Amino acid sequence: MNVAANTIQVWSDLLCPFAHVAIYRLRAARTKLGLDDAVRLDHHSFALELFNGPHSRPGTDSEAVGLGQLAPEIGFRLWTQPDWTYPSTVLLAAEAVHAAKAQGLRASEDLDSALRRAFWFESRTIGHRQVILEVAAEVDSVDAAALAAALDDGRARSEVTADHAVAVTDAVQGSPHLFLPDGSSVHNPGIEVHWEGPWASGYPIAEATDPGWPERLLNLAAS
16 A cells, blocks of 8 residues: 555445544544644545445444443434434445545545534535535535535546455555555554444444553654
């Protein structure tokens, strides 16, 4: 994987609870270390729905409950809106994160983070164009009008499909998978779990956690 200097490449799905934990912790540690201007996140799509079909709420809920106990500071919330508003697809939102890169990596990663917060904290239907643009309008680093134009002509759609062509290979192990400029990478950093019941629809039990991984990766990327 070709990763630019001072960058961490993040492959993930927007509705993946494990990715939400990793990205939240990575951004929080970056701010704490004073590296917000020194290290950028370059988001790529590991679109689970292109592997498994429409997103399954039961699997997502069970993971959120398990990880909510592991990382209560992140503030997971179960879906509180009507079931029919639950986003079964977030491909357009993933496309928006790619499209925002035209405005810079900061805009892209800020939009990615805002979309995750909108889903996990506010139960907003982030697969819908209107909601995506409403969220974008709340992000200072994003030009929502320019993003709307990009979504309407589909200029970033091929980037999502190109990511999937990589995701189906052995190069990316799952969501999240982080890659560093030195060629190293880590899948689902800092969390080891086992499943009680069927994988992705049973209940994840944390076996080990490592709170120090974000600092190590950020310092490595910054150097």
